[in-house]
Amino acid sequence: MIKFGLVGYGAIGEVRAQALKGTPEAKLSLIIDPVQERRKQAKAAHSIRVSSALQDLLDDDAIDAVIVSTPPNLHRVHCEAALMAGKHVLCEKPLAPTPQDCRSIVETALKCGRVLATGFNYRFYPGIVLARQWIEQGRIGQVTHVKSVAGHPGGPEFTHQWVHDPRIVGGGALMDNGIHLADLTLLFLGPVETSCGFTSHQTWQFQGTEDNGFVLMQTSDGRIGSLHATWTAWKGYHWQVEIHGTRGSIQVSYPPMMAALYDRPLGAAKRGKRHLELFPVFQVFERLRSYRWTVVQSFIAEQTDFISRLKSERGSGATGLDGLRAVELAMSAYAHEHAPVEKFTAQTHVPILN
Numbered sequence: 549m550i551k552f553g554l555v556g557y558g559a560i561g562e563v564r565a566q567a568l569k570g571t572p573e574a575k576l577s578l579i580i581d582p583v584q585e586r587r588k589q590a591k592a593a594h595s596i597r598v599s600s601a602l603q604d605l606l607d608d609d610a611i612d613a614v615i616v617s618t619p620p621n622l623h624r625v626h627c628e629a630a631l632m633a634g635k636h637v638l639c640e641k642p643l644a645p646t647p648q649d650c651r652s653i654v655e656t657a658l659k660c661g662r663v664l665a666t667g668f669n670y671r672f673y674p675g676i677v678l679a680r681q682w683i684e685q686g687r688i689g690q691v692t693h694v695k696s697v698a699g700h701p702g703g704p705e706f707t708h709q710w711v712h713d714p715r716i717v718g719g720g721a722l723m724d725n726g727i728h729l730a731d732l733t734l735l736f737l738g739p740v741e742t743s744c745g746f747t748s749h750q751t752w753q754f755q756g757t758e759d760n761g762f763v764l765m766q767t768s769d770g771r772i773g774s775l776h777a778t779w780t781a782w783k784g785y786h787w788q789v790e791i792h793g794t795r796g797s798i799q800v801s802y803p804p805m806m807a808a809l810y811d812r813p814l815g816a817a818k819r820g821k822r823h824l825e826l827f828p829v830f831q832v833f834e835r836l837r838s839y840r841w842t843v844v845q846s847f848i849a850e851q852t853d854f855i856s857r858l859k860s861e862r863g864s865g866a867t868g869l870d871g872l873r874a875v876e877l878a879m880s881a882y883a884h885e886h887a888p889v890e891k892f893t894a895q896t897h898v899p900i901l902n
């Protein structure tokens with residue numbers, strides 16, 4: 549049994565705690581939040597110890613792992629304190645608001661020999677899991693390019709105030725909803741050598757944050773990708789990733805959960821045959837219990853994967869390094885020029901992160 553502490557019992561911390569109940573071999577033992585009302589709600593929902601003092605978690609030798617679910621500008625201090633106290637860490641996205649902070653967290657995990665994971669739960673949506681299987685089976689040949697988009701109608705009332713503060717999040721749409729798709733794009737394309745992009749803030753005009761951002765990227769062997777993150781998606785919350793290969797293509801989108809595979813007849817420049825997956829269980833449960841059901845399922849799968857990594861098994865979830873790479877990719881749009889993605893030194897990429 550892995551004993552967990554949770555730092556930050558806000559909107560997502562609450563869902564994390566709920567998902568820990570359904571995660572095999574996980575037990576939530578302590579919740580930290582400075583807001584009394586949140587601690588009261590946590591205690592009522594989980595009947596466990598709550599505290600306002602992070603030190604209580606750090607001093608508790610029985611706690612093996614920590615989920616950090618505070619606003620992003622606090623991730624570094626919370627992750628590093630937990631890592632230095634010998635805990636493994638699963639940190640919500642984005643890993644931190646700057647590449648420097650992300651690097652520091654990754655280096656601390658390496659120094660302390662602890663597992664660090666980034667909360668990119670879209671990896672565990674069944675459409676993405678299926679796409680990875682199709683690619684492993686060689687159904688689309690070699691991946692040639694990836695196109696991603698993430699959108700919601702991100703006005704002031706859509707979410708917390710702090711989401712629009714670049715000092716807290718590090719940027720706008722690209723660092724918020726876009727960061728999940730930055731991760732998925734890199735997952736399917738592989739590490740990129742160069743990236744560049746542009747941002748605009750024509751609609752909401754939040755100080756210093758883009759409501760639309762585009763990134764173009766290229767790998768060292770010439771494969772290319774694009775990412776568009778938007779807070780002006782009037783059709784509502786949605787995301788989509790297209791993975792194109794030499795023999796076919798895959799399109800995964802949500803909501804509704806959908807994955808389509810088009811495999812081209814060998815050697816022919818003809819339209820491919822479509823195989824469509826609609827994940828009926830997800831459609832039904834989302835109707836009955838809302839999208840939150842899907843989020844909980846993805847958190848359970850992500851937390852289960854994290855626990856398997858604590859046992860030195862190879863996981864499919866995002867590492868700390870993946871968290872850093874996604875932030876570097878998103879931020880390359882802020883340079884407004886063809887700036888190379890800053891490289892993380894090879895010797896710091898050690899197997900414990902995988």
Ligand SMILES: NC(=O)c1ccc[n+]([C@@H]2O[C@H](COP(=O)([O-])OP(=O)(O)OC[C@H]3O[C@@H](n4cnc5c(N)ncnc54)[C@H](O)[C@@H]3O)[C@@H](O)[C@H]2O)c1
Binds near residue numbers: 556580581618620667
């Ligand atoms: N995985 C996803 O799809 C997803 C979706 C939304 C948000 N997030 C991420 O989850 C994290 C939390 O977002 P949220 O929506 O729950 O925010 P929130 O504002 O609802 O919750 C943050 C919580 O942290 C607490 N907190 C503040 N300072 C603290 C401190 N010093 N110590 C301990 N707790 C402290 C606050 O009291 C609050 O309860 C962010 O990193 C966000 O980007 C992830």
